[in-house]
Structures are given as C-alpha cells and as structure tokens.
Amino acid sequence: MHEDAGKHTCPITKVAELLSDTWTMLIMRALTEGPKRFSELKIWLDTISTRTLTLKLQKLSAEGLIEKTPEGLYTVTKKGSGLKIIERAMIQYSEKYL
Numbered sequence: 001m002h003e004d005a006g007k008h009t010c011p012i013t014k015v016a017e018l019l020s021d022t023w024t025m026l027i028m029r030a031l032t033e034g035p036k037r038f039s040e041l042k043i044w045l046d047t048i049s050t051r052t053l054t055l056k057l058q059k060l061s062a063e064g065l066i067e068k069t070p071e072g073l074y075t076v077t078k079k080g081s082g083l084k085i086i087e088r089a090m091i092q093y094s095e096k097y098l
Contacts, residue, residue, distance in 0.1 A: 018063065019086070023048060023056050028076065028083050031066060035073040 019025055023045070030036060030044045042053060057074060060066045065080035 015086070019083075021056075023052060024060065025083070025087065025090070027053075027056055027060065028065065028080060029087055031074055031076045032081065032084060032087070035069070035075040037072055038074070041074065 026045055026048075027041065030041055036044065038053070038057070041057075042048065042050065045053065048056075057066065057068075060080070061068065063079075064077055065083070066074050067077055068074055
C-alpha cells in the first residue's frame with residue numbers, strides 16, 4: 001500500500017492535521033466561551049502574535065469551524081462546537097496524568 005493511501009482516510013489523521021498546533025484548540029476554547037472580537041481574542045491569548053492569530057482565524061474559517069459576523073465577532077459554528085468533545089477529553093487527560 002502506498003504511504004499516503006491511508007493518510008486521507010484515517011479519522012485520527014484528519015483530526016490531528018486539523019488540530020496540529022497549540023493555537024487552534026486555544027482559539028476554539030476561547031470562542032466556545034462566547035463570541036469575541038479580534039482584539040478580545042488577542043487579549044485572551046496574550047502571547048499569540050497578531051499575524052499568527054490572523055492566519056489561524058482564516059484557517060478555522062476556511063475549515064468551517066468559525067465564522068465572522070457582520071458585527072465583527074468571531075463565533076463557533078456547529079461543526080466547531082463539536083471540538084468540545086476533544087477539549088473535555090484533553091482536560092480529563094491532563095487532570096489524570098499531567
């Protein structure tokens with residue numbers, strides 16, 4: 001079997017690629033707490049650069065996980081809210097093993 005053949009069908013690979021950096025889950029966690037403006041996200045994630053936040057928001061929007069309202073608020077979509085399952089699992093794992 002070709003090395004890339006299983007890559008695109010494995011559900012773990014798909015999710016791992018989607019969440020392949022620290023900022024993605026932190027941004028999603030911030031937005032599941034409620035809609036936020038860019039400046040509010042920047043404060044919430046105080047060590048993220050403006051460029052990185054901009055790029056991550058574009059990626060999350062392209063993936064259909066968030067959307068920007070006409071009022072300039074970033075909100076979580078139904079697809080994005082599904083990541084709460086992973087967030088809860090990460091918290092449980094951290095509390096038990098870290």
